[in-house]
Each structure stands twice: as C-alpha cells, then as structure tokens.
Amino acid sequence: MTPIIESTSLCKWYxxxxxxxxxxxxxxxxxTGLLGPxxxxxxxxxxxxxxxxxxxxxxxxxxxERVWNNNQINQRIGFCPDLDAFYETMTGFQFVIxxxxxxxxxxxxxxxxxxxxLRTVDMxxxxxxxxxxxxxxxxQRVKLAQSLIHDPELLLLDEPLNGMDPIGRHNTIKLVExxxxxxxxxxxxxxxxxxxxxxxxxxxxxxxxxxLAEGNVHExxxxxxxxxxxxxxxxxxxxxxASILVQYDDVxxxxxxxxxxxxxxxxxxxxxxxxxxxxxxxxxDIKVENLHSPDDNLQAxxxxxxx
Amino acid sequence: xxIHDLSYRHWEGKLKSHSFRWWAITYENLKVVLRxxxxxxxxxxxxxxxxxxxxxxxxxxxTYGFFSNLSLITPEFFFRFCFQQTFFILxxxxxxxxxxxxxxxxxxxxxxYLSKPLTRLDYAVGKIATIFIMLECITLVPGILLFLEHSxxxxxxxxxxxxxxxxxxxxxxxxxxxxxxxxxxxxxSSITKNNRFAAIILITIVFGTTVLNGMLWVIFRxxxxxxxxxxxxxxxxxxxxxxxxKSSTDWQWATPIILILTLVCVWIMYRKIKGxxxxx
Numbered sequence: 001m002t003p004i005i006e007s008t009s010l011c012k013w014y015x016x017x018x019x020x021x022x023x024x025x026x027x028x029x030x031x032t033g034l035l036g037p038x039x040x041x042x043x044x045x046x047x048x049x050x051x052x053x054x055x056x057x058x059x060x061x062x063x064x065e066r067v068w069n070n071n072q073i074n075q076r077i078g079f080c081p082d083l084d085a086f087y088e089t090m091t092g093f094q095f096v097i098x099x100x101x102x103x104x105x106x107x108x109x110x111x112x113x114x115x116x117x118l119r120t121v122d123m124x125x126x127x128x129x130x131x132x133x134x135x136x137x138x139x140q141r142v143k144l145a146q147s148l149i150h151d152p153e154l155l156l157l158d159e160p161l162n163g164m165d166p167i168g169r170h171n172t173i174k175l176v177e178x179x180x181x182x183x184x185x186x187x188x189x190x191x192x193x194x195x196x197x198x199x200x201x202x203x204x205x206x207x208x209x210x211x212l213a214e215g216n217v218h219e220x221x222x223x224x225x226x227x228x229x230x231x232x233x234x235x236x237x238x239x240x241x242a243s244i245l246v247q248y249d250d251v252x253x254x255x256x257x258x259x260x261x262x263x264x265x266x267x268x269x270x271x272x273x274x275x276x277x278x279x280x281x282x283x284x285d286i287k288v289e290n291l292h293s294p295d296d297n298l299q300a301x302x303x304x305x306x307x
Numbered sequence: 308x309x310i311h312d313l314s315y316r317h318w319e320g321k322l323k324s325h326s327f328r329w330w331a332i333t334y335e336n337l338k339v340v341l342r343x344x345x346x347x348x349x350x351x352x353x354x355x356x357x358x359x360x361x362x363x364x365x366x367x368x369x370t371y372g373f374f375s376n377l378s379l380i381t382p383e384f385f386f387r388f389c390f391q392q393t394f395f396i397l398x399x400x401x402x403x404x405x406x407x408x409x410x411x412x413x414x415x416x417x418x419x420y421l422s423k424p425l426t427r428l429d430y431a432v433g434k435i436a437t438i439f440i441m442l443e444c445i446t447l448v449p450g451i452l453l454f455l456e457h458s459x460x461x462x463x464x465x466x467x468x469x470x471x472x473x474x475x476x477x478x479x480x481x482x483x484x485x486x487x488x489x490x491x492x493x494x495x496s497s498i499t500k501n502n503r504f505a506a507i508i509l510i511t512i513v514f515g516t517t518v519l520n521g522m523l524w525v526i527f528r529x530x531x532x533x534x535x536x537x538x539x540x541x542x543x544x545x546x547x548x549x550x551x552x553k554s555s556t557d558w559q560w561a562t563p564i565i566l567i568l569t570l571v572c573v574w575i576m577y578r579k580i581k582g583x584x585x586x587x
Contacts, residue, residue, distance in 0.1 A: 050422050052582035071426045075322070079422035085415035101331035102423045104322035113318060120315050146419065151318040178314050 002064060003028055004154060004185045005049055009058035012044055012209075019044040021209035022058070027187065031180050033196035034189040036206035042189040043082050045206065046156045049187070050079040062154065075103075078152035080143045082159045082189075088132035092123055092142045095131060096149060103150035117145040122171055136163030144172065148179075155179065157188045161195050173198050228252045229270040234262040234290035235281075244280055245273075262290070328425055332433025337440065340403040350402060351445070354395040358449035361388045362456055369460035380457050380466070385473050386549035388453060389480050390542060392446050396484060397513055399445070404438040404492040405509055406502030408580065413500040421582035431493070431580055438489040447481035476548040483544050487569045488513075494572035497579035513537050530554075540564050 005027040012020040020041045034042050047053045048060050051067035051074065059066060065073050086095060093114060100110035118124050121141040131139065140163055147155060157176075161169050176186055176199050190196050196203060197217075205212040235241060242254035242263055250269035257264055267273045270293065281288055340346060361384075367373035368380055411417045420430055454474050458467050491512065495505040520536035523529075533539045540561040547558035 047418075047582070052418055052421060071421075071424050071429075072325075074422060075424040077422070079419075081415070081418055081422075083415050085419045087410070087414050087416065098331075098335050099419060099423060101335065102328065102420060102425050104325070104328060104424060105320070106323060109320050113320075116316060116318075148315070150322075150423070175315070182315055182317065 005060070005062050005187070006064075007048075007058065007060040010045075010048065010055055010060050011057035012041075012048060012053055013056055018209050020048065020055075023206075023209070023211050024058075025204060025211055025214060027185075027204070029183075029185045030202060031176060031186045031188065031200035033200045033203040034187055034206060035191070035193065035196050035203050036189075037191050040191075040206045041209035042191075042206055043158050044209075046079070046158050046187065046189060050074070050077055050156055052079075075150060076153045078147035078150065078155045080147040080155070080157045080160055082162070084139055085143070086131045086139065088130065090131055091128050092118065092131060092134065092138075092145075093127040095142060096146050099146045100149045105150075113149060113151075114145075117148045118142075120148060120175065121145045135165075137165050137168040140164055141168065141172070144175075153184060155184055155186045157186065159190055160188060161190065161192075169195075228266040228268055229293065231265045231267065231270065231273060231293050232257070232262055232291070233265065233277075233288060234260065235286050235288045237284065237286045238263040240284060241280065241286055244284070248273075248276070325424065325429075329429040329433035329436065332420075332425075332430060333436040333440065336407060336434065336437040340437070340441070343402075346402055350395055350398045354392060354445040355449075357388075357391060357395070358445075358453070361449075361453055365453060365457045365460065369457065369462070380461075382470065382473055382476070382549040383551050385450060385454065385477055386480070386545050386551060389446055389450055389477065389484060390545055392449075393484065393538060393541070395445055396442055396488060397510070399441050400438060400488055400492040401506045401509055403441060404489070405496050405506035407434045407437060408493055408496040408576075409499050409502045409505050412497070413502075417580070418582045427577075427580050431576055434493055435489055438492060439485055442485035442489065443481055446484050447478060450477035450481060473549070476550075480545050480548050483541060483548075483565070487541075487565050487572075490569050490572035490576070494575040494579075497576050533557075534560050534564055537568075 003026040005025070007026075008024050010020055010023040011018070023045065034045065036042050044053065048055055049062060049067065051070060054068045061067070062073055063076060067073050067077075090098070096118060097110050097114040100114050101107070105113055115124070115127075118127050121144050123138065123141050123145060126134070126138060131142065134142065140160060144157070144160055147157065160176075161172055164172060176188065180186060186199075188196065188199055201216050203217060204214045233241065238256055238261060242256070242265075245251050245265055246254050250267050250272055252266040252268060254266070255264045256262070265273065277291075280286070364373075364384075365380060373379075408417075411420070417430075421427065451474065454477060461467070492505075492509055495508050495512075496502065499505050517536040517538055520532050520539060523532040523535060533543075543552070543557040543561040544565065546552040547561075552558065
C-alpha cells in the first residue's frame with residue numbers, strides 16, 4: 001500500500017538547533033500518534049508535513065507529492081496548529097468562514113460548511129461569541145473545526161487536546177475515531193501519553209528531533225526487550241511468590257510496593273513469566289486479585305526509550 | 308421515526324477555481340477596514356468631498372463661465388487633483404494598510420492561511436489588492452470621472468481632440484500614486500507584529516524624507532536634494548506625465564528611485580511572508 005506520508009533523511013534546523021534530524025518515516029492510513037516531550041520536534045515535523053516549513057535536507061512527500069511549494073496538496077491536508085492563531089475580536093463563525101472562503105468555497109457553501117464543522121466539534125451554540133471570550137478548550141475546538149473545513153483526507157492535529165476539559169477531550173477523541181472510520185488519515189501529536197493511547201496504538205516516538213521508535217505499542221515493546229519488563233501482581237502471599245519467582249534466570253528483581261504491598265516483578269522475558277505464573281499460583285494456593293503490566297502503558301515504553 | 312446521522316459528513320461540492328483565491332483575502336480585509344466608521348468619516352468622506360470640489364469647479368467653469376479667463380481646466384488641473392489626493396493616500400495606508408500583515412503575524416494567522424490551498428503569492432496579492440483598490444477609488448475613479456465631466460460639459464470639442472491623452476496620464480499617475488506606497492506599506496507591515504510601529508515608520512519615511520529634503524536644500528541648494536523626498540519624486544513623475552514638468556530630466560532620476568524603492572519592498576515582502584516565523 002502506498003504510504004500517505006513518506007520522508008527520507010528529513011532535516012530541519014533553526015540556526016544551531018537541529019529541530020528534525022534525519023527522519024525517514026513512512027506513515028500509512030489510520031490514526032498515528034506522534035509522541036514526544038516538549039521541544040522534541042513534533043510541531044516542526046507536522047509543519048514540514050503541511051508545507052509550512054522547507055526541509056533543509058532530505059524530502060517529505062504527502063500522497064506521493066512533495067509538499068513544499070505545492071499548495072494544491074493543501075487541499076487534501078487539514079492542519080490544526082498547537083498555538084492559537086486567531087483574531088480575538090472575530091466570532092468563531094467569522095473565523096471559520098473566513099478560512100472556508102480561503103479554501104475556495106463560494107459564500108453560500110462556506111456558510112453551510114462552517115455550520116457543519118462547528119456542529120461537528122460541538123461549537124454551534126457558541127459560534128457567535130467573540131473568540132477572545134472563549135475558553136482554551138473552545139479555542140481548541142474552533143481550531144479543529146477550521147482544519148476540517150475543506151474536508152481533507154489527511155488531518156495533522158498538533159496537541160489537539162491541550163486545554164480541553166474532560167468532556168471536550170472525550171468528544172474530540174470520539175471525533176478522531178469517527179473521522180478515522182470515515183477514511184481520514186490522522187496524525188495527532190501530544191506529549192501526554194494517555195492522550196495518544198486513547199486514540200491509537202500506532203505511534204511514532206520522537207525525541208531531540210529523531211524518531212526513536214515507530215509501530216504498535218507492543219511492537220515497540222519488543223524492540224526494547226533489552227530493558228526489563230515490569231509485572232505487577234497483587235496477591236495474598238507476595239513474599240512467597242517473590243521467593244519462588246526470583247529463582248528463575250529471566251527474573252531480574254522482585255520488589256514489594258510500599259503503597260499496597262503488591263509484588264513488582266522485573267523480567268527480561270515477560271512471555272515466559274506469563275506462561276509460568278498460573279502453575280505457580282495453583283501449586284501454592286495464591287489468591288491473585290490483580291495482575292497487570294505497567295509496561296504496556298506508553299509511559300513505560302517512552303521512559304525506556306528516552307532514557 | 309427517522310434517526311439522522313449527526314456524525315461527520317463528507318463534503319461533496321465543488322471548489323472555486325484557484326485563480327481568484329486571493330480575492331477571499333482582499334474581500335475579508337476590505338470588510339474589516341470599511342467596517343470602521345471613523346475610517347470612512349475621517350478619510351474616505353473628505354477624499355470624496357475633494358472630488359466634489361473639483362467637480363464643482365468644472366461644472367462652474369462650463370455652466371456659468373466662472374474663472375474662464377484663467378483657463379482653469381488644463382492638464383495641471385487634473386494633475387493637481389491627483390496630487391492633492393496624496394494626503395488621503397497616506398491616511399489610507401497608515402490607518403487601513405499598516406496592520407494588514409502585522410496583525411496576521413501577531414495573531415499567528417499566517418500559518419493557518421498558508422496551510423490552506425493558498426500560496427504566498429495569493430496572500431500577497433490579496434493584501435496588495437486591498438490597499439490598491441482603496442487608493443484607486445480615490446485617484447483613478449474620480450480622476451476619470453472629472454475628465455468625463457469636463458468632456459461632456461465642454462461646449463466645443465477642442466478639449467477632447469487636443470487633450471485626450473490626459474485620460475492616459477490620469478490612469479498612469481494613479482498607478483504611480485498607488486503602487487509604490489502600497490508595497491511600502493505592506494513591506495513595513497510585514498517586518499513587525501505591531502501595526503502602530505509599521506504606521507510610524509511609514510509616516511517617517513514619507514514625511515521624514517520631505518523634511519530631510521528641506522533641510523538639505525537649505526544647506527546645499529542642490530537639485531539632488533529633491534530626490535530624497537518620496538513625495539517630490541512622485542510629484543516629478545506626475546508633472547512629466549501631465550506635461551507640466553519644471554525640468555525635462557527630473558523623471559529620469561525619479562523613475563529609478565521609485566522603482567528601486569518598490570523592488571526593495573517586494574523583496575522584503577518575499578522574505579517576510581512565511582507561514583512560520585523562525586526566531587533564532
């Protein structure tokens with residue numbers, strides 16, 4: 001399948017600062033999370049994807065075409081920037097309709113389409129208020145609306161959940177899901193792991209302008225199998241279980257949680273541990289209340305990779 | 308009961324051709340500028356009043372024979388009209404043009420505009436057209452109307468037969484009055500996020516060069532000092548176009564000066580109009 005976004009040895013630097021460093025990626029359809037700490041190069045990468053920045057080295061193609069100086073491709077891309085980009089004295093409706101006109105709609109169609117996207121992001125009730133009076137979350141939703149205005153095939157959302165209240169977040173996550181079902185390709189960036197986790201399993205980890213890892217969270221976990229994997233077991237005989245498990249070579253350490261007395265097992269072969277555990281539990285009559293691996297959470301993966 | 312799908316819907320319509328995408332920028336900006344009542348009352352209305360004063364003179368001369376012994380309606384009459392609009396041209400640029408790009412930079416709107424199917428050129432053309440249209444409305448349009456008024460009211464056809472070229476001069480001079488200052492205004496607007504700062508620099512360049520010209524003239528008494536003033540250069544070109552030049556070579560100096568100034572402004576705009584401002 002042809003990738004939607006493809007970059008080869010992509011570099012972008014601001015004077016002495018290397019914002020994007022030799023990035024070669026291939027992004028297919030669906031939702032992809034771009035994850036990294038602040039200053040990792042996420043926004044720069046997205047701006048290179050939308051053609052707002054010119055690569056200093058390498059190239060980036062979207063839908064098989066170069067994006068820099070190719071404004072026709074922007075007809076197929078929707079961009080929601082991280083920073084606010086408003087005239088505060090405009091109303092939400094005026095703001096979105098002005099961008100609809102820039103996208104090439106006639107006045108009547110711009111009007112209809114604006115109402116449609118404002119309804120999609122649940123901003124119809126507040127469309128006539130001045131943007132200056134909007135909350136952070138409302139501003140985010142209006143920004144999201146403008147990115148959808150020309151019904152793009154590819155959506156680049158830079159920190160879209162930033163500043164949203166829980167309901168706003170929930171609705172936006174649902175919208176991303178819905179847009180994905182409607183065949184849109186979405187790249188969503190964030191520095192907050194659970195935000196990305198809620199939207200997709202497919203991630204690109206970026207730090208210091210470099211892609212650290214890409215793929216499914218679990219695939220990434222396999223990539224980093226040199227790092228110990230934590231398994232948390234809450235049971236009635238944690239000390240007994242610890243003494244048994246520590247005899248196996250793949251178990252690096254066992255610790256008791258200070259908070260609730262649960263057992264944290266560090267292993268380099270999690271699959272072997274999982275297959276061994278049921279037998280041990282049955283043999284020793286251990287009652288397990290809870291068993292999970294915090295490592296399945298993106299946070300752990302990210303910590304491992306970033307160091 | 309039918310259940311309607313309230314989820315995201317694809318848009319099936321057709322977009323307008325790309326050729327006039329810049330018009331959306333112009334339309335929006337004109338709407339914003341012309342929504343300001345003070346701008347209309349203090350700038351556009353007086354500019355229109357000036358047109359009526361000149362129109363009244365033409366009417367008076369042709370209908371009642373006022374000032375007929377002074378041969379009032381000469382090429383210089385039309386030059387005077389155009390050149391006297393320069394005050395309003397400056398006011399339009401200061402109050403209607405200086406914020407056109409700087410406000411977009413201040414609000415980060417440029418990155419959104421350029422993330423749409425809109426080129427930097429479309430954006431620049433849209434901004435240029437915003438000022439240009441306003442300036443032509445107070446120079447070219449009334450200038451042509453005055454010429455037509457005199458042609459219609461004049462009893463003999465001598466004026467039309469002998470002075471028909473004035474209409475071309477009005478057209479060309481309106482361009483000379485509008486284009487360089489449009490680019491100057493937008494270049495200054497593109498170098499700062501503060502529209503007041505852009506306005507102050509614009510006033511300084513336009514008035515400051517005239518003041519400097521006056522000071523240097525007092526010291527050197529040399530002809531070259533006149534070419535320092537922006538308005539002097541514009542005036543010299545006008546005089547040449549309307550055939551009332553004081554010196555036959557003035558325009559040869561004024562033309563490259565205005566041309567270079569305009570090109571420098573185009574270059575500044577090319578450098579500064581970018582989706583992302585990179586601060587290093």
